[in-house]
Amino acid sequence: MxxxxxxxxxxxxxxxxxxxxxxxxxxxxxxxxxxxxxxxxxxxxxxxxxxxxxxxxxxxxxxxxxxxxxxxxxxxxxxxxxxxxxxPNLDEHGHFHDEATGTIHDVKFKPGINLTDLLDLPPHTVIKDIEITLRGQLSAS
Amino acid sequence: MxxxxxxxxxxxxxxxxxxxxxxxxxxxxxxxxxxxxxxxxxxxxxxxxxxxxxxxxxxxxxxxxxxxxxxxxxxxxxxxxxxxxxxPNLDEHGHFHDEATGTIHDVKFKPGINLTDLLDLPPHTVIKDIEITLRGQLSAS
DNA sequence: ATTGGATCAAGAACTATTCTAATTTAAATT
DNA sequence: AATTTAAATTAGAATAGTTCTTGATCCAAT
Known part of the structure; x- marks a missing residue:
């Protein structure tokens, strides 16, 4: 020590x-x-x-x-x-997967959003972990 | 034909x-x-x-x-x-994975929910696909 | 009937990951 | 400081899900 x-x-x-x-x-x-x-x-x-x-x-x-x-x-x-x-990002967040480049971007939830409130879950469900993945493209503007 | x-x-x-x-x-x-x-x-x-x-x-x-x-x-x-x-379910839905039994349940969104509205996406993003996965347990009782 | 392209079957090959066994390192104890 | 013990590391073999390859078969259109 x-x-x-x-x-x-x-x-x-x-x-x-x-x-x-x-x-x-x-x-x-x-x-x-x-x-x-x-x-x-x-x-x-x-x-x-x-x-x-x-x-x-x-x-x-x-x-x-x-x-x-x-x-x-x-x-x-x-x-x-x-x-x-x-x-290494431990905050609750999702991932956006840019199909064009293959890069991944962390995606935060807008403040005050509780994901489980928006879902029609079976009764008595205890959620341990949520994973959100988006796939798409960063359209060149 | x-x-x-x-x-x-x-x-x-x-x-x-x-x-x-x-x-x-x-x-x-x-x-x-x-x-x-x-x-x-x-x-x-x-x-x-x-x-x-x-x-x-x-x-x-x-x-x-x-x-x-x-x-x-x-x-x-x-x-x-x-x-x-x-x-075979093509409706937009998530999946709840019951850790106790290993079974998977489809999870609908509550009506009127548009997931992308709730996320802090990079600008000019075109989302092609969203995947939502929940892990947890159906608590007994 | 014949041709050409799609589909199928069987097994080999591939790839990400995990396992195994031996070695090394580090911590705890004498 | 030397010894013991447990944990961590290494290298390579093994595993498992999936994809690929090749040849055979099927089917639709000529």
């Missing part, structure tokens, strides 16, 4: 988040996701993370991403059957 | 829907989906369709499902990275 408390490392990432020990690999992957908010796939993370961790394996990237997801540090986002993407 | 128009077959399925020729295999798969609205996977369709088409192959089931989807006759529904499911 260091004597400095949570923010004990040079890169500003705590030793532990939500009960998950932040190893070097997890730190770097988390930092990368925070940096470029491009919703990369595991493989894209793998390729880019090699700059800081040349010996990392793809399995470790998957392991780390899964650990981060399960401890609610990042979110996993799926579009159809495409490779999973990973997102 | 028969002389009876669209509904020319005993089973009530037209020879062609949305420009897709309805072969025997496509008919049977479509009929099956219409019958049990249980959002089956391709493999579930494969197993059940063997009763009426004992020689059908899994590849054909995939081909038929893809053709039906592309001609907007059925919808493909994905939950995370689980196997794709198929749904």
């Amino acid at each position: 260091t004597s400095q408390g949570l923010l004990s490392q040079a890169n500003g990432i705590p030793e532990e988040i939500n009960g998950l020990r932040m190893t070097r690999q997890r730190q770097e992957i988390y930092k990368l996701l925070m940096g470029e908010r491009s919703h990369p796939t595991a493989n894209e993370v793998f390729m880019r993370i090699k700059e800081s961790l040349p010996n990392i394996s793809l399995a470790t990237v998957y392991n780390c991403l899964e650990a981060l997801v399960q401890h609610h540090i990042i979110r996993q986002v799926n579009f159809d059957r495409e490779p999973s993407r990973y997102c | 028969t002389s009876q128009g669209l509904l020319s077959q005993a089973n009530g399925i037209p020879e062609e829907i949305n420009g897709l020729r309805m072969t025997r295999q496509r008919q049977e798969i479509y009929k099956l989906l219409m019958g049990e609205r249980s959002h089956p996977t391709a493999n579930e369709v494969f197993m059940r369709i063997k009763e009426s088409l004992p020689n059908i192959s899994l590849a054909t089931v995939y081909n038929c499902l893809e053709a039906l989807v592309q001609h907007h006759i059925i919808r493909q529904v994905n939950f995370d990275r689980e196997p794709s499911r198929y749904c």
Whole structure:
């Protein structure tokens, strides 16, 4: 144990988040996701993370991403059957998938909107998670 | 061409829907989906369709499902990275995934709701498709 | 009847992901 | 500081859903 408390490392990432020990690999992957908010796939993370961790394996990237997801540090986002993407934005939001460029944009809800109020849910339903995906194009104007 | 128009077959399925020729295999798969609205996977369709088409192959089931989807006759529904499911309900609707039983329920929107109005979309966005997925439980009682 | 294009069947191939087993690292304890 | 223990990492094999390939079959139009 260091004597400095949570923010004990040079890169500003705590030793532990939500009960998950932040190893070097997890730190770097988390930092990368925070940096470029491009919703990369595991493989894209793998390729880019090699700059800081040349010996990392793809399995470790998957392991780390899964650990981060399960401890609610990042979110996993799926579009159809495409490779999973990973997102550091924990606010409730949807995803707009621009078909022309393949890029993904976070979409906020307008203030005061509670999605479940708008749906005809079966009675006694407890919703744990909502996912909203939009597909379309940014029309050139 | 028969002389009876669209509904020319005993089973009530037209020879062609949305420009897709309805072969025997496509008919049977479509009929099956219409019958049990249980959002089956391709493999579930494969197993059940063997009763009426004992020689059908899994590849054909995939081909038929893809053709039906592309001609907007059925919808493909994905939950995370689980196997794709198929749904004959073309009305705009979401899906509630009951974690306890694994079953899927269609969820209608309350009348007068236009989802895109509630979202903070980038300007000049043309939405082609919206997908809404809920995960949770039907609480006992 | 013949031709040509679409459809189907069977199995191989592909790809994203997970698993396995061995090694390394880090933390806790002596 | 050395030892023990558990967790994390690595590399590659395995898995599962889906797609691709090739050859056979069907069907509609000539």
